[in-house]
Amino acid sequence: MYDGALQDLIDELGQLPGVGPKSAQRIAFYLLATERDQAERLAAAIRDMKDKVHFCEVCGNVAQSELCRICSDPRRSDDIICVVEEPKDVAAIERTREFRGRYHVLGGAIDPINGIGPQDLRIQDLMTRLTGADVTEVIIATDPNIEGEATAAYLARMLRSLDIPVSRLASGLPVGGDLEYADEVTLGRAFEGRRRL
Amino acid sequence: MYDGALQDLIDELGQLPGVGPKSAQRIAFYLLATERDQAERLAAAIRDMKDKVHFCEVCGNVAQSELCRICSDPRRSDDIICVVEEPKDVAAIERTREFRGRYHVLGGAIDPINGIGPQDLRIQDLMTRLTGADVTEVIIATDPNIEGEATAAYLARMLRSLDIPVSRLASGLPVGGDLEYADEVTLGRAFEGRRRL
Numbered sequence: 283m284y285d286g287a288l289q290d291l292i293d294e295l296g297q298l299p300g301v302g303p304k305s306a307q308r309i310a311f312y313l314l315a316t317e318r319d320q321a322e323r324l325a326a327a328i329r330d331m332k333d334k335v336h337f338c339e340v341c342g343n344v345a346q347s348e349l350c351r352i353c354s355d356p357r358r359s360d361d362i363i364c365v366v367e368e369p370k371d372v373a374a375i376e377r378t379r380e381f382r383g384r385y386h387v388l389g390g391a392i393d394p395i396n397g398i399g400p401q402d403l404r405i406q407d408l409m410t411r412l413t414g415a416d417v418t419e420v421i422i423a424t425d426p427n428i429e430g431e432a433t434a435a436y437l438a439r440m441l442r443s444l445d446i447p448v449s450r451l452a453s454g455l456p457v458g459g460d461l462e463y464a465d466e467v468t469l470g471r472a473f474e475g476r477r478r479l
Numbered sequence: 480m481y482d483g484a485l486q487d488l489i490d491e492l493g494q495l496p497g498v499g500p501k502s503a504q505r506i507a508f509y510l511l512a513t514e515r516d517q518a519e520r521l522a523a524a525i526r527d528m529k530d531k532v533h534f535c536e537v538c539g540n541v542a543q544s545e546l547c548r549i550c551s552d553p554r555r556s557d558d559i560i561c562v563v564e565e566p567k568d569v570a571a572i573e574r575t576r577e578f579r580g581r582y583h584v585l586g587g588a589i590d591p592i593n594g595i596g597p598q599d600l601r602i603q604d605l606m607t608r609l610t611g612a613d614v615t616e617v618i619i620a621t622d623p624n625i626e627g628e629a630t631a632a633y634l635a636r637m638l639r640s641l642d643i644p645v646s647r648l649a650s651g652l653p654v655g656g657d658l659e660y661a662d663e664v665t666l667g668r669a670f671e672g673r674r675r676l
Contacts, residue, residue, distance in 0.1 A: 283570040285543045287531040291524040297517070299509045300502050307567060312496045313525060314532055314541070320494070321529045325522040327488040328510060332518045334484040335511055344511070346482045370504060373480040 288314065340411070342387035342404050344369045352376075352385055359383045364421045365408065365437060367391050367430065371423065383421075386411065391429035392436055400436055408437075412444055420448045485511065537608070539584035539601050541566045549573075549582055556580045561618040562605065562634060564588050564627065568620065580618075583608065588626035589633055597633060605634075609641055617645045 284292065288310060295306035313321045337343070338350035345351070352358060352372070362383030366372055372385050388403040412420070422437055424430035434450055441448050453471035455464055464472070481489065485507060492503035510518045534540070535547035542548070549555060549569070559580030563569055569582050585600040609617070619634055621627035631647055638645045650668035652661055661669070 283573065284541060284566075285532070285548055287524070287528045287543065288541055291528040294517075294521045294524045298506045298521075300505060301498075305497050308497060309495045310528065311565070311567065314528065318529055320491075321525050324491045324495075325525040327484070327491040328518050328522040328525075331484045331488040331507065331511065332515055335482070344481060344485055346484065351482055368508075369481075370508065376480065 337387075341385045342369075342389055342407070343372050343385055357382075360416065361418045362421065363408075363412070363417055363419075364423050366423045367425060367433070371425075375423065381421075388424070388433065391424055391433040393429045393432075403433070405437065405440065409440065409444070412441070412446060417446055420446055422448060422450045426451075426453050534584075538582045539566075539586060539604070540569050540582055554579075557613065558615045559618065560605075560609070560614055560616075561620050563620045564622060564630070568622075572620065578618075585621070585630065588621055588630040590626045590629075600630070602634065602637065606637065606641070609638070609643060614643055617643055619645060619647045623648075623650050 283289065291313070292303075292306045292310045295301055295309050296303055298306075301309070313324070334346050335344055336346070338345040338353050339348050340353045341350060343350040343352060345353075347354070359382050362381075363386050364375065364381055364383060365386045365388060366375065367388050367390055369387055372387060375381055375385075386404070386408050388405065388408075390398055390403055392398060392400055392403070420437075420441055422434045424433045424437075438448050438450075452475055453468065454475055455461060455468065455472045461469070480486065488510070489500075489503045489507045492498055492506050493500055495503075498506070510521070531543050532541055533543075535542040535550050536545050537550045538547060540547040540549060542550075544551070556579050559578075560583050561572065561578055561580055562583045562585060563572065564585055564587055566584055569584060572578055572582075583601070583605050585602065585605075587595055587600055589595060589597055589600070617634075617638055619631045621630045621634075635645050635647075649672055650665065651672055652658060652665065652669045658666070
């Protein structure tokens with residue numbers, strides 16, 4: 283609908299996740315009206331990120347050098363490894379400030395419908411990393427959905443051979459929520475995992 | 480939450496309209512995982528658009544040269560000018576293929592709450608453009624909301640002095656809609672603007 287360069291930008295923006303044709307148009311017009319500086323900063327940030335951000339060689343988290351911020355931090359404990367699906371999950375857990383160990387990022391979850399099997403995830407790397415290491419606990423923090431649960435079950439079975447204690451994050455009622463609005467599965471899990479006071 | 484370049488990109492993306500912190504993170508991770516080529520194309524498209532796209536000297540629409548695609552098209556009629564708020568409105572009207580005249584883009588609507596008065600819009604340009612020109616009709620196609628209606632009323636008053644017939648797009652029931660779901664104002668307008676069959 284628009285002339286060359288504007289339509290090209292709308293088309294490129296429209297390929298981003300969660301950006302439909304209307305949003306792409308809205309963003310393009312915003313960038314057209316904004317100061318050159320801001321558009322320039324965005325273009326540079328995209329290139330910079332592609333140049334500089336890699337995945338950590340040890341844990342698979344995002345990193346600006348060989349090791350990520352957490353793997354290169356000497357104050358973190360090597361005893362506990364928390365296994366997550368994605369780098370965003372590392373960020374979410376870091377926000378809680380509850381965990382001072384290391385991470386292992388799988389790069390997804392087992393999802394046969396979309397053709398993702400154990401061999402597509404960094405599971406072999408985890409086994410290699412744990413073999414012979416002084417790890418006292420592996421916490422499996424995959425998502426509490428079908429794929430995440432399947433991955434957790436698979437990992438638990440794999441890790442049994444290494445004789446390292448494995449735990450899974452608790453499922454239950456979200457704090458600040460209303461019991462009556464909880465779905466049945468969550469409420470069922472909350473009963474199952476009830477704790478003595 | 481993330482290392483340098485990734486967080487910089489998330490921050491820049493978060494400033495775009497309709498992109499919250501969660502979407503910004505999602506888009507950044509998408510760009511991290513995607514092929515270098517696609518990220519490069521997006522960065523280039525932003526710069527290209529800023530370099531190449533300007534506003535048409537005659538009508539204020541987006542343009543890649545002095546005149547926009549419509550103003551430089553000799554097949555369009557000079558007799559009718561359709562006044563709209565934004566370049567996106569030009570695109571919307573062009574999609575109908577109902578209009579073969581020229582446009583005039585105001586660059587917004589009168590909106591005292593946000594401090595936008597007639598002098599902030601391209602109204603003086605419109606008056607200059609119309610003075611002495613052979614125009615048989617001005618169609619006011621500002622949005623059918625408070626600001627658009629106020630702008631239409633203001634323009635109609637201004638144009639009275641030029642003695643050019645002025646019309647306004649019809650308000651009424653949207654085609655394909657349900658009468659019972661129309662709001663009262665729209666239904667009221669549909670009654671007011673009823674046509675003899």
